[in-house]
Amino acid sequence: MSPRDPFDLLIIGGGINGTGLARDAAGRGASVLLVEQADLAAYTSSASTKLIHGGLRYLEYYDFRLVREALIERERLLAVAPHLVRPMRFVLPHVGGLRPAWMVRLGLFLYDHIGGRKTLPGTETVRFRTSPIGTPLQERLTKGFVYSDCWVDDARLVVLNAVDAQACGATIRTRCRFVSARRRDGLWRAVVEDRDSGRREEVMARILVNAGGPWVSRLLTEQLGIAKHANVRLVKGSHIVVPRMFEGEHAFIFQNPDRRIVFAIPYEDAFTLVGTTDVPYTAEPGPVTISAEETTYLCETMNRYFRRPIAPADVVWSYAGVRPLYDDAAADASAVTRDYVLDLDTGDGGDHGAPVLSVFGGKITTYRRLAEHAMEKLAPHLPDLKPAWTEHSHLPGGDLPAGDFDLFVAALQKNKPFLPAPLAQRLARAYGTRVELILGEATRMADLGCDFGAGLTEAEVRYLVSHEWARSADDILWRRTKLGLHVPDGTADALDSYLATVAPARAASHATPADGP
Structure with a gap:
C-alpha cells in the first residue's frame, strides 16, 4: 500500500466501542486509523461502575435480549481477559415495600439461566443475622440474595483493545482531533488535527465509523453535514469513593425508594466505590463533575443500609461521565435502554457510496459483540474481510x-x-x-x-x-x-x-x- 492509499476504516473515538471496533477490523485484515481527541478512555469509558454484568435491573423492562447477550459476553470476557476481569459476588438485601421477594428471586433465576452461565456460582439466599456478610448492615435487614457478576478496570480494557488493534496493524492516534470530512469520488476525505502541534492533515478512508460517544450526533450534523437518523440521549452518571465501608471481596447492590439501584464495591483495597446516579444531561459533552446533590444522594443511599453512616466530607475522590444512550423515549433516565443501535448511512451512492456507521448507545459489557455486529453491517463494503475472530482470542496479557x-x-x-x-x-x-x-x-x-x-x-x-x-x-x-x-x-x-x-x-x-x- 502506498502512502496515499486510503484506509479501509477511519474510526473516530478512542473509547471502548472505537477501540473494540479497531481491534476487530484490523484482525480481519482491514487497514484502520483510529483518532481520539484526548486520551484513550478519557471520558465515558473510564467513568463506568466498572462492572461486566448482564444488567439485572433491565429484566424489569423486559429487555431479555440485551441481558442474555451481556451475560454471554460476561463469560467470554472472563475467559479472554482473566487478569483484567474477575468474578465478584453481589449481595442484594431484601427490603419490604420495594420489589417483592418472589419477583427478585424470579429475576435472579432468569439471570442465572438465560446467559449460559458456566463458571460463576449461582444465586443463594442469605440470612444476615447468621452470616458475616450481614455484619455491616442495619439490623432491620434480615435476609437477601447473593449472585454473581464480574468486575473490570474499564480504562485498561479500552487500552488493551487499542494495544491489540495496533498489534494487528491499526494506526492509533491519540490527542488527534477529527475536524471534518466530505465524500468525494466514493471515498471520505477527512481532516484531522494534532492537538499538540496544531498541524492539520488530510486522510482518505473508504468507510468512516462514528464512535464519538457523547459527540456522536454532533459529529454527524456539524462535522459531516448528515441529518442524523437516530437520537442520542445524554445521561450523567456519577460515583464517589470513600474509605472502605465493609470487609470482604463481595459487593452490595441496594434498592432505593425511587427504584434506582446503587452499588457499593470494594475498590483499590482501602476504599469503597459507590454509584451510580442517572441524571439527564443537556449541556455540552466533555469533562463533567459530580454535583453536591448527587453526592448527597449516594451518601443517603448508603446510610439507608449500612450501620456506619457516611457524609460528603468522607468522599476522597469522585468521578462522573456522560453516557450516550440511544434515545428510546423513556420518561425516566434510569429506564433508558443500554442497548445499542448501529446506523449506516451510504449517502447518495447506495451500496457503492462512502458509508458512515454511527454507534448510538451501548454498554461496556457488550462492546465486543457490538464490534462484530458493526463489521457484519460493513462487510458488503469490505469484500476481502477475514471471518470474525475475537470471541476466543485473548486480550493482551490474558494468556495466563x-x-x-x-x-x-x-x-x-x-x-x-x-x-x-x-x-x-x-x-x-x-x-x-x-x-x-x-x-x-x-x-x-x-x-x-x-x-x-x-x-x-x-x-x-x-x-x-x-x-x-x-x-x-x-x-x-x-x-x-x-x-x-x-x-x-x-x-x-x-x-x-x-x-x-x-x-x-x-x-x-x-x-x-x-x-x-
Whole structure:
C-alpha cells in the first residue's frame, strides 16, 4: 500500500466501542486509523461502575435480549481477559415495600439461566443475622440474595483493545482531533488535527465509523453535514469513593425508594466505590463533575443500609461521565435502554457510496459483540474481510497458564521474589503476561528505576509511554493505573516533569495519517 492509499476504516473515538471496533477490523485484515481527541478512555469509558454484568435491573423492562447477550459476553470476557476481569459476588438485601421477594428471586433465576452461565456460582439466599456478610448492615435487614457478576478496570480494557488493534496493524492516534470530512469520488476525505502541534492533515478512508460517544450526533450534523437518523440521549452518571465501608471481596447492590439501584464495591483495597446516579444531561459533552446533590444522594443511599453512616466530607475522590444512550423515549433516565443501535448511512451512492456507521448507545459489557455486529453491517463494503475472530482470542496479557490468575501471581512472585506482594498482585492484574515487558531481567527493585510513589516505577512509566500512549500524569495515575488514590502529594507534578523528557520523543515516533497505514 502506498502512502496515499486510503484506509479501509477511519474510526473516530478512542473509547471502548472505537477501540473494540479497531481491534476487530484490523484482525480481519482491514487497514484502520483510529483518532481520539484526548486520551484513550478519557471520558465515558473510564467513568463506568466498572462492572461486566448482564444488567439485572433491565429484566424489569423486559429487555431479555440485551441481558442474555451481556451475560454471554460476561463469560467470554472472563475467559479472554482473566487478569483484567474477575468474578465478584453481589449481595442484594431484601427490603419490604420495594420489589417483592418472589419477583427478585424470579429475576435472579432468569439471570442465572438465560446467559449460559458456566463458571460463576449461582444465586443463594442469605440470612444476615447468621452470616458475616450481614455484619455491616442495619439490623432491620434480615435476609437477601447473593449472585454473581464480574468486575473490570474499564480504562485498561479500552487500552488493551487499542494495544491489540495496533498489534494487528491499526494506526492509533491519540490527542488527534477529527475536524471534518466530505465524500468525494466514493471515498471520505477527512481532516484531522494534532492537538499538540496544531498541524492539520488530510486522510482518505473508504468507510468512516462514528464512535464519538457523547459527540456522536454532533459529529454527524456539524462535522459531516448528515441529518442524523437516530437520537442520542445524554445521561450523567456519577460515583464517589470513600474509605472502605465493609470487609470482604463481595459487593452490595441496594434498592432505593425511587427504584434506582446503587452499588457499593470494594475498590483499590482501602476504599469503597459507590454509584451510580442517572441524571439527564443537556449541556455540552466533555469533562463533567459530580454535583453536591448527587453526592448527597449516594451518601443517603448508603446510610439507608449500612450501620456506619457516611457524609460528603468522607468522599476522597469522585468521578462522573456522560453516557450516550440511544434515545428510546423513556420518561425516566434510569429506564433508558443500554442497548445499542448501529446506523449506516451510504449517502447518495447506495451500496457503492462512502458509508458512515454511527454507534448510538451501548454498554461496556457488550462492546465486543457490538464490534462484530458493526463489521457484519460493513462487510458488503469490505469484500476481502477475514471471518470474525475475537470471541476466543485473548486480550493482551490474558494468556495466563490455564487461565488461573492466582497461579500466575504465585509464579510471578517466585520468579521475581524482590517484588512486594501487593505490587506483584497489582502488576499481574493490570498487565497479565505482558508484565515481562516491564520487569525484564530485573533482580531487585532498584533495577526498575526510581519510584514515583506507591510502587509506580520508572520501568512501568516507560512501558506505559512506549506501549500504551500515556503522555501525562493523569493518563497514568487515573486511567492506566488507579494509583492517584495512593501516591503522595506532589507525585503528579514529578511525573509530568519526567514525562516532559520522555513522552515527546515517543509522540514524534508515531506515524502520521499522511504516512498511510
